[in-house]
Amino acid sequence: MTTYQPLVIRRSDPAKVEIEWADGHKTTYTAAELRGLCPCAGCVNEVTGQRMHDPASVPAGLSQSDLRFVGNYAVALQFSDGHNTGIFPFRFLRDHDPRG
Ligand SMILES: [Zn+2]
Numbered sequence: 001m002t003t004y005q006p007l008v009i010r011r012s013d014p015a016k017v018e019i020e021w022a023d024g025h026k027t028t029y030t031a032a033e034l035r036g037l038c039p040c041a042g043c044v045n046e047v048t049g050q051r052m053h054d055p056a057s058v059p060a061g062l063s064q065s066d067l068r069f070v071g072n073y074a075v076a077l078q079f080s081d082g083h084n085t086g087i088f089p090f091r092f093l094r095d096h097d098p099r100g
Contacts, residue, residue, distance in 0.1 A: 004090045009075065014063035017077070019093060027097045031064040035079050037096050038086035 008020040017034060019027040036055030038044075043053035059081070066078035074089040 004094045006090055006093075009067065011064065011067055014065065014080075015061065017064065017067065021094065025094075025097075027093065027099075029093070029098060030060075030062075031077075031079060032058045032060055032062040033098050034064070034077060034086075034088065035062055035081065035083065037088075037092075038083065039092065040085040040087065042083075042085055 003022055005022040006019045007022055008018075010018040010020075012018055015031045017029045017031065019029075021027070035058045036053075038053065044051050063080040064077045065080060066084075068076050070076050070087050073091075074087045075093075076084065076087050078084045
């Protein structure tokens with residue numbers, strides 16, 4: 001059974017989040033990619049699942065200034081556009097790995 005447990009989450013620079021997983025896989029997101037995936041109720045309609053926030057509207061130079069753990073299953077990020085309501089479960093971060 002695959003677990004989706006990060007060993008290390010590193011904010012190596014303001015525009016990046018790097019995750020090292022327990023199985024050795026590494027995932028790198030730009031802050032803009034994460035912002036575009038934000039699953040919060042303000043970005044995705046909770047009933048229909050339709051994305052209301054346009055990922056194309058995210059500036060490429062977007063950065064993040066804070067990352068905190070939510071319980072033992074997710075992280076929350078503070079983005080430079082002021083958005084901070086997204087909670088990104090580990091499983092979600094692994095499933096959406098932009099580079100597989
Ligand atoms: Zn959001």
